[in-house]
Amino acid sequence: MSYDKDGAAEILPPQAMSGPLKFQITMASDPRLLAVVRSTISELAAVWGLGDEGCRGVTRAVDEALSNIIRHAYKNRSDGEIELSCRTDADCLEFTFVDRGEPADRSRICAQPLDDTSLCGRGTHLIRQIMDQVYYERVGEVNRLRLKKYLPGAKRKA
Amino acid sequence: MSYDKDGAAEILPPQAMSGPLKFQITMASDPRLLAVVRSTISELAAVWGLGDEGCRGVTRAVDEALSNIIRHAYKNRSDGEIELSCRTDADCLEFTFVDRGEPADRSRICAQPLDDTSLCGRGTHLIRQIMDQVYYERVGEVNRLRLKKYLPGAKRKA
Amino acid sequence: MKTAIRERSGSTIVDVTGDIDMGTSPSFRKTLLESLKNTPRLVVNLREVLYVDSSGIASLVEVLKEARKAEKRLVLIGLNAPVHEVLQLTRLTRIFEIRETEEAALES
C-alpha cells in the first residue's frame, strides 16, 4: 500500500544538515524500549533541523509503528527483533522498519473510521496523518514498513 | 588493557528491569550524532533503573568513548561506521563499541596526569572514573572497546 | 508512568506523571477504571504527561464510555501541547470534557 498526503507545513527546513547521516537501531520488541526510541528520534529530528512540532510528529509516527510491530507482528512477544533505519535526503526523511513477525493484514490498516469512540484502530491513522508516504511490503520472511516525510519546499516524487 | 575500580555508589539498582534488553546502534562517525546517542543512552539508563547521576555518568562515558573513536580511530572522518551494543545483566551494564578505524596507541591512553592544565587527555580518564572496567582490543581489522559498570551490591567478577 | 490518587470536593483526582504508551497504558487504564467506581467525577491531571500514544487515547475513550454508562463525569486537565495535538489528530477534542485547571474542573 502507498499513500500520499498534502501539506507538511509543520516541518522546518533541515538547516543543521549537510549530508546523509546513517543511524540505525536494532532492538528487542520490548515496550520498555519505546521511550528510548522516542527520545532518540526526537533528538535526531532536531539534528535534522525540524521544529518542535515536526520533531513530535515523526517521533509519534515511529512510536506508533513500533507499537504495531510489537503488538501485531510479534503478538506482544518481547524477544523479537526490530531493525529501524533512519535516513535523510535533501528533500525527505525516511524511516524503515524490518521485523520477522507475522505478515500484516492490509485490509485492517486504517480500517476503522476516525471520529468515533472505538477502542482501537487509531495508530495507523496517526501514522498516515503525520507522514507523507507509508509503504508496507512482505519480503520473504520479513515485513518491511517505510515511512517517508517530505521537507517543505521539496519536490515530491512518487 | 583492563581496569577495575571501587565504589559505584551513584548507581541505583535496576528496579525497572526484569531481563536482558537488546539495544544496538549502528551510526556514522559524525559528531552531530553525539547528541542523539546521549539522549538515547540517558533514557536507556533510566529504563535500566539508574538514578539521575548514574544516567549522567554512563551517558558521559559513552559520549567520550564515541568522541575518541571519531577523533582518533577515524581521524575526524564522518563517514566511518560505529557499532554500539548495549547490554544489561542482573549485575552490570555493558557497552561495546566496534569500529574499523586506526588501532589505538595504548601507551597514550590515560597518559596525561589529571589536575594540570593540559589541553587534552581528559576523555580516557573520565571514562575510567565512571566505569568499572574498560577493555580495549584489536581484533583483525576492527577495534573493540568494552565499558562495564557494576550495579551496587553486585558481585564483581574479573 | 506513575499515578497518584487524591480526593477533593467530592471528586477523585488522578495525577499522572510520565509517558503513556503501549507499555504503560494498561496500568493507566486500570487505575482510571478503578478510581471511577468510587466517585461521581473523575479528574485526570495530565500536566506532567508529555506523550500519549493511541493506546493511551483508547484507554481514555474506554473510561469515558464507562463514565457515561454510569452517568458519571470524566474531566481532563493540564493538557500539554503534545497531548492536545494527539486529541486533535484523532478528532476527540470535542468528545472529552477538557478544563485548564483543577479549580475549573471542580467548579462546573
Add this chain to the structure above:
Amino acid sequence: MKTAIRERSGSTIVDVTGDIDMGTSPSFRKTLLESLKNTPRLVVNLREVLYVDSSGIASLVEVLKEARKAEKRLVLIGLNAPVHEVLQLTRLTRIFEIRETEEAALES
C-alpha cells in the same frame, strides 16, 4: 549550541545555550577566545548548558590560560549539576573562578 554576547559594567558576558561536545566545542572555543580580546573580564554564563564534554573542558582551560597570560579574568557562572560534576571529575573546580550569579561575577 548557541552563544550570545553582551557587555555589562565593563565586562563581556557570553550566554551559552545547548550542549558543548566534540561537534560544538570548536565554535565555543572560538567565540570565547575572540571575546576575551576586547575585555578585561570575560563572564561565561552556562545556565542553559546541561552537558560539557572533555573537549569543552579543554576549551575552557585554553581560554583560562590566555586570560592569565593577558592578565585578564575568566569567570564561570550558572553551573548546572552535570557541568559542576565534570569539573570535579577532572579536578578543575579550584582552577576556575566560579560564581553563582552574574551579579556576583561583576561585583568581585
